[in-house]
Amino acid sequence: MSDFLSRLNDPQRAAVTLPAVHALVLAGAGSGKTRVLITRIAWLIATGQCSPHNVLAVTFTNKAAKEMQARLATLVPVNTRSMWIGTFHGLCNRLLRAHHREAGLPAQFQILDAADQLAAVKRLLKNLNIDSERFPPRELCYFINAHKEEGIRAAQAEAFDDHTRRRVALYAEYEAQCRREGVADFAELLLSSYELLSRNEPLRRHYRERFRHILVDEFQDTNLLQYRWLKLLAAAPENGADAGGAKLFAVGDDDQSIYAFRGAKVGNMRDFEREFRVENVIRLEQNYRSHGNILDAANAIIKNNRDRLGKNLWTDTGAGEPVRVIEAFSDADEARMIVEEAQMLMNGGPEEGEAPLAPDQIALLYRSNAQSRILEHQLFSAGIPYRVYGGLRFFERQEIKHALAYLRLLTNPDDDTAFLRIVNFPTRGIGMRTVENLQAGAAQTHSSLYNAAAGEGRGGGRSAASLAAFVRMIEEMRKQTQNLPLPQIVAHVLAASGLRAHYLAEKEGQERLENLDELENAASNFVSESGWIEDEAQAAAETSGISALTQFLTHAALEAGDHQAGEGQAALQLMTVHAAKGLEFDAVFVTGLEQGLFPHENSVTERDGLEEERRLMYVAMTRARRRLYLSWAQTRLLHGQTRYNLPSLFIEEIPAALLSTLNTISLKPRPDREETFRPSAKGREGNATGALPQGLRIGQNVSHPKFGQGVIVAAEGSGTESRVQVNFGSRAGTKWLALEYAKLTPL
DNA sequence: CTGCAGCGTTTTTTT
């Protein structure tokens, strides 16, 4: 036990060995925060201060939760499966399954993922004859989720204008629809669980007595509802007196809050400190990850943000390499130079005798997924293995969603979302007209679509025959799979639904077929991996008859991202900056550092948008251990057209002394590409623009007395009529200027 | 009812 304490530095040990008090650990990037949290749990258990039973540990991603379980198991001999370690959603789901009656949910309630929710909202609008131009479904989803995440039901939602009143009414309709169909969206898991605990006093008391210690990782990413959920279990002191309940141990970094755009509230850190009278704020400021120059550069950037809790990372590992800047003429050049540089690192670096880097120790990061394509192209040409994270995830693929919908309908005939997804897929002659009639009928009798279809089928008529056939097929499936083990249920459904046959007949169906096979595998693995879990909530769930199928479907909804092929192979790592949070690499390339892309142009319209972009940049840079590259391209193909860009503000925010602009020519001469290394070199402009005087051209950097530095992005007219469009970056935006009057100085 | 052509949109993302 003292063994795992001895490996900690002083503040880390201080945090781990705090007595049973509320505590906040402000931990910078690479300072060992997750380690502190895990060691804290191990220490509490090893010293006999509590049993695993008394611990609740919560994170945001399944990956982090699994890592926590695995690392904890190496420190203390406990069965981590029996512990409450998981994501907010996972734990809330567990609570709701165990107490579904009290929560007012059916035992087999299904979980709607974001796509399901959107489909449900669209269907709602259609049924109510609402113009989806005036009430865009996406926006309505956002409206609903934002309210739920603030703990606000439709009945309590405020509206001061007609449009909002309508949206609140739709929110109410949506709630009713979900209840009718026995489904819960992600936010609903949290809200229902919160309401369950807040209105059911005996239950709340039970869990309050059970959990003595609640530990939260990435606390800066919690939203209001999650924080309130935590407050129900770990009561804040009242009138200075301890209110009982668990002790809350929160770990986080306000500088790494990058999810405000979806409701995360950094302010929770300050609120926690105040409301819980936290006397123990421990700062972990020693970084064990990055070399000095990298850290200094990251610190230089983040200090431009106001309103920080304050913290300065340091390291004793030496300055290391300067941060390299790669300037490219085009996105293609940028990609080529990056790939070349990465290739060099894998071959042993520029210095004599430098150790080669493993490909999976090199990461290519970007602001948006669309940027991966061109990097992939260059990597592919160079024959370098790479792996792209993110993008479409396994359980979100259409063939998988279709298969799951059949399974869902077997479990719960009221699931209209599932019904609509598959009633005519593969196509079986049930068109929109038939479905609309069915929906009208179902609405009148207040029954689900499936029940309506079963009734309709008995009736007779032309479209009734095909509906009856569909219902017969589902019933037959239900009968055939009744007592089968899960993997065989899945196999049977894939065949009997006609999904397999459909993709077999499709020209491009090969990959989809493989994914269906993979779904069968996933079902097998799920059965063999989920051993009996000894836990009262789980036991309660089991006895109330939660089938293996329901558990599998829940797993599919909550852990959609966990099924990525090609894991563990030596390959270059490509991902968005968001996806890179929590990871580290020897060498990191942060790409596309251009005004409008990173920081993203849409961020300027959001409150504190630029600050969040800056935190994102901070996260990106602090992923690097030894080498950090920042690249930008003067032109980039976006949405099918070429855009001209200025270098990102963030490059300017780094002291020049820490930077070194990479000159690939001196490292590896390639005279045939020389011109592409200088953004200021004469370029390949001239797509049908008017003749411009005095050496002005598209892509030319110019200076304007009022608007400052900019770049010419378009031109039209000639002579005294000619105008140019200039992008002045975030400060002044993009403007059309008449050349006759505007005083533009070429730079 | 089905399939296709044209249109509009396009950040980040976990659950």
Add this chain to the structure above:
DNA sequence: AACGCTGCAG
């Protein structure tokens, strides 16, 4: 460029 959705012709 690429995908999804809508509207129209077969």
